[in-house]
Amino acid sequence: MERTAFRTCPFCEATCGLEVTVRGDDVVKVRGDADDVFSRGFLCPKGVALKDLHDDPDRLRTPLVRGADGELRPAGWEEAFGVIAERLAPLVEAHGRDAVAVYVGNPAAHGLAALLYGRVLIKALGTRSVFSASTVDQRPKEISSGLMFGAPLSVPIPDVDRTRHLLMLGANPLASNGSLLTAPDMRGRLKALRARGGKLVVVDPRRSRTAEAADEHHPIRPGTDAHLLFALVHVLFAEELTAPGRLTALADGIETVEELAQPFTPEAVAPVCGIDADTIRRMARELAAAESAAVYGRIGTTTQEFGTLASWLIDVLNVLTGNLDRPGGAMFTRAAAGQRNSSGAPGQGRGVTVARRHSRVRGLPESFGELPVAALAEEIETSGEGQIRALVTLAGNPARSTPNSARIERAIEGLDLYVAIDIYVNETTRHADVILPAPSPLQRSHYDLALYQLAVRNVANFSPPVLPPDPDVPDEWVTLLRLAGVAAGQGMLEDVEPLDRMVAGELLRRETGDPHSPLHGRDIDELLAEVEPRRGPERLLDLMLRAGPYDLTLADLEAAPHGVDLGPLEPRLPEALRTAGGKIELAPAPIVADVARLRAALRRPVNGGLVLVGRRQLRSNNSWMHNLELLVSGPSRCTLHVHPDDAARLGLEDGVPARVENRAGALEAPVEVTDAIMPGVVSLPHGWGHDAPGSRLGVAEAHAGVNANLLADEALVDALSGNAVLNGIPVAVAPVPAAVPA
Numbered sequence: 069m070e071r072t073a074f075r076t077c078p079f080c081e082a083t084c085g086l087e088v089t090v091r092g093d094d095v096v097k098v099r100g101d102a103d104d105v106f107s108r109g110f111l112c113p114k115g116v117a118l119k120d121l122h123d124d125p126d127r128l129r130t131p132l133v134r135g136a137d138g139e140l141r142p143a144g145w146e147e148a149f150g151v152i153a154e155r156l157a158p159l160v161e162a163h164g165r166d167a168v169a170v171y172v173g174n175p176a177a178h179g180l181a182a183l184l185y186g187r188v189l190i191k192a193l194g195t196r197s198v199f200s201a202s203t204v205d206q207r208p209k210e211i212s213s214g215l216m217f218g219a220p221l222s223v224p225i226p227d228v229d230r231t232r233h234l235l236m237l238g239a240n241p242l243a244s245n246g247s248l249l250t251a252p253d254m255r256g257r258l259k260a261l262r263a264r265g266g267k268l269v270v271v272d273p274r275r276s277r278t279a280e281a282a283d284e285h286h287p288i289r290p291g292t293d294a295h296l297l298f299a300l301v302h303v304l305f306a307e308e309l310t311a312p313g314r315l316t317a318l319a320d321g322i323e324t325v326e327e328l329a330q331p332f333t334p335e336a337v338a339p340v341c342g343i344d345a346d347t348i349r350r351m352a353r354e355l356a357a358a359e360s361a362a363v364y365g366r367i368g369t370t371t372q373e374f375g376t377l378a379s380w381l382i383d384v385l386n387v388l389t390g391n392l393d394r395p396g397g398a399m400f401t402r403a404a405a406g407q408r409n410s411s412g413a414p415g416q417g418r419g420v421t422v423a424r425r426h427s428r429v430r431g432l433p434e435s436f437g438e439l440p441v442a443a444l445a446e447e448i449e450t451s452g453e454g455q456i457r458a459l460v461t462l463a464g465n466p467a468r469s470t471p472n473s474a475r476i477e478r479a480i481e482g483l484d485l486y487v488a489i490d491i492y493v494n495e496t497t498r499h500a501d502v503i504l505p506a507p508s509p510l511q512r513s514h515y516d517l518a519l520y521q522l523a524v525r526n527v528a529n530f531s532p533p534v535l536p537p538d539p540d541v542p543d544e545w546v547t548l549l550r551l552a553g554v555a556a557g558q559g560m561l562e563d564v565e566p567l568d569r570m571v572a573g574e575l576l577r578r579e580t581g582d583p584h585s586p587l588h589g590r591d592i593d594e595l596l597a598e599v600e601p602r603r604g605p606e607r608l609l610d611l612m613l614r615a616g617p618y619d620l621t622l623a624d625l626e627a628a629p630h631g632v633d634l635g636p637l638e639p640r641l642p643e644a645l646r647t648a649g650g651k652i653e654l655a656p657a658p659i660v661a662d663v664a665r666l667r668a669a670l671r672r673p674v675n676g677g678l679v680l681v682g683r684r685q686l687r688s689n690n691s692w693m694h695n696l697e698l699l700v701s702g703p704s705r706c707t708l709h710v711h712p713d714d715a716a717r718l719g720l721e722d723g724v725p726a727r728v729e730n731r732a733g734a735l736e737a738p739v740e741v742t743d744a745i746m747p748g749v750v751s752l753p754h755g756w757g758h759d760a761p762g763s764r765l766g767v768a769e770a771h772a773g774v775n776a777n778l779l780a781d782e783a784l785v786d787a788l789s790g791n792a793v794l795n796g797i798p799v800a801v802a803p804v805p806a807a808v809p810a
């Protein structure tokens with residue numbers, strides 16, 4: 069007997085609706101949900117692979133514990149928690165709570181349980197040694213948004229569906245399906261933009277899929293987006309093209325920006341970024357003249373030396389052209405859940421403060437309670453007070469995903485205790501002392517709490533589990549609460565309900581005490597009774613929806629399996645602001661102070677050396693989907709893109725391996741000669757390198773590829789955020805010397 073279930077895809081930020089056909093406990097077919105209010109049937113090959121992930125024999129279904137022989141072996145849950153309890157307490161006792169680090173990987177942002185209960189675990193551990201994938205790729209945007217608008221996720225979203233002009237830098241949504249921009253079917257949305265007479269301009273060192281679909285593509289020297297953006301700002305002021313309109317009264321610091329932009333003339337910037345001065349002027353004029361326009365930047369603009377400045381300048385342009393917070397411009401999403409006002413008063417908040425403390429060894433800045441992951445290896449390796457001696461990873465693979473991953477891996481090997489919550493024995497978790505598996509996504513409920521805050525349209529969609537639970541694998545929130553119990557010294561909880569009720573109670577204390585919350589003044593016990601018998605993330609989500617702006621409950625979402633459309637984005641200023649002054653801070657002090665570094669780089673000689681950039685691939689999502697045959701079959705895609713001129717100059721041949729090296733490491737990768745990459749730049753996709761002994765990824769091992777993060781130098785970071793430089797890494801490339809016959 070077949071049945072159909074509807075479920076949001078958990079694999080990327082696009083949140084596509086899936087129609088899953090199930091026979092018994094088996095998934096027969098996955099296809100796009102034609103009635104999904106947001107994705108309208110769109111899906112990419114990764115969505116189909118949800119079935120393959122569920123069926124993957126390498127997916128863990130039982131805890132693993134390292135035995136006396138050094139091998140990971142299956143264990144019961146009590147034994148696994150027992151090992152953690154036995155080893156964690158004395159370690160904390162001897163070295164303090166900061167000696168236990170947590171690394172939260174990217175998939176955790178797509179999981180309701182991991183998002184809500186990961187933070188409970190961190191609180192129970194009481195550690196300040198918190199790291200996440202956010203400092204691999206997006207922290208600069210969170211910092212610039214926090215400083216300008218008051219909260220890290222106050223990220224202006226390009227109103228792709230209504231804009232007439234989209235200037236996109238360092239983003240390739242036709243491969244990534246959107247990032248810090250939740251918008252299924254970007255190909256369709258960008259096609260529609262052009263069909264209604266709008267213009268798409270892409271700035272990227274590569275002629276990416278998105279660049280190919282654009283009206284204009286401007287190759288740019290990696291790491292110089294902030295220079296280009298400042299030159300656009302310069303032209304707007306110089307030619308009196310600024311038109312902030314009603315934003316003038318809402319923004320502080322416009323004059324400071326004008327002053328800061330003065331040295332960044334198109335003529336000064338052109339030799340740095342490789343785009344000529346006339347083109348820069350034309351880009352600025354067209355941006356200013358467009359009926360509506362949005363500037364949007366993604367990974368190429370954040371994972372570079374001036375990531376925070378580039379992220380800031382993108383929104384400076386949106387303000388100066390009057391396009392922030394208006395239809396067709398860059399707007400703030402109004403999410404159904406999880407977007408509460410920290411201070412209570414609409415339009416004002418506490419703002420954000422960055423760099424309240426610094427990492428012990430190198431002094432990298434803290435932000436939002438986390439330290440940059442570029443500091444993790446040295447914090448483990450460097451002895452002394454505060455040294456990290458234990459690690460908990462939540463759905464992460466830092467040995468492939470973070471800068472100088474070879475060093476990270478060596479450091480992890482030297483830990484006293486490593487506990488992983490993961491579905492695979494991957495290149496990182498193979499070093500764990502204990503691995504606690506989570507259920508398959510099809511066995512969990514789903515709601516994109518974080519991603520709906522970044523959506524191009526206001527939507528909400530809840531998915532109950534498609535398949536019954538595996539009796540041997542508790543839901544992830546139960547595992548996280550049990551681990552939190554161990555970390556808090558409460559022992560191995562048999563019943564997590566008292567702790568879970570405490571978590572729900574804490575949420576409600578905040579809401580009922582907030583005069584601007586719909587739940588203000590309500591009785592906490594009564595509210596908890598209203599959401600009975602829900603538990604775990606579903607209870608929290610139900611309460612958050614009730615505290616949200618749309619008067620929704622979880623039952624409303626359960627009754628709408630294709631999602632609830634809450635309408636197009638609407639102007640939200642000044643209500644959406646959370647800055648202390650209740651204004652858009654156009655010239656926040658930490659950013660203004662960092663401009664000197666950018667000015668100095670104007671005079672830096674362009675030395676003509678090669679630099680490495682990454683590239684996103686449609687069938688891949690970081691490191692964790694390479695064990696699915698459906699997504700990795702066919703010719704290897706882990707190739708080094710080299711421009712024909714560079715290939716000729718360096719003696720590189722298509723299909724023949726080249727050696728790529730720098731201070732951080734070296735690797736060999738097959739060359740793909742292509743004019744899609746600009747001269748002076750080479751490109752490797754990230755997340756590969758699955759040939760590590762001891763990992764249990766049978767399919768991935770057969771399609772190993774090479775690990776681009778071997779070359780990412782953890783010493784190179786964006787100063788304001790500590791985010792690693794992953795684009796524009798200096799490298800030397802040469803043919804692999806022929807083997808000498810024995």
Ligand code: SF4
Pocket residue numbers: 077078079080081082083084110111112113114115116245252
């Ligand atoms: S675009 Fe993203 S959300 Fe949509 S099917 Fe593909 S992986 Fe899933």
